[in-house]
Amino acid sequence: MLELHFTCPKQGKKFRSAQWSVDPDLETVTTADGRKHLRGLVRVPCPFCDEPHAYAPDQLACPLQAPNTYPTSNSQPPTSDF
Numbered sequence: 894m895l896e897l898h899f900t901c902p903k904q905g906k907k908f909r910s911a912q913w914s915v916d917p918d919l920e921t922v923t924t925a926d927g928r929k930h931l932r933g934l935v936r937v938p939c940p941f942c943d944e945p946h947a948y949a950p951d952q953l954a955c956p957l958q959a960p961n962t963y964p965t966s967n968s969q970p971p972t973s974d975f
């Protein structure tokens with residue numbers, strides 16, 4: 894499975910994992926302005942907390958959605974630079 898980048902919400906540490914899974918009810922919805930959007934949660938066991946965390950797909954540098962907001966090549970937070 895594909896490795897994704899995650900940030901532990903409790904310890905603020907970044908990690909990569911291929912052990913993630915998506916909710917069975919994950920679905921693609923199209924918003925009023927025509928953008929596709931995933932609804933549902935991605936779950937991954939955290940190597941730091943030893944417990945699973947859940948993330949909205951929008952929070953991830955996620956290849957499941959088109960890279961239409963900010964570059965995924967680094968871990969900087971999104972910025973408005975236009």
Ligand SMILES: [Zn+2]
Pocket residue numbers: 901902903904939940941942943946
């Ligand atoms: Zn954690």
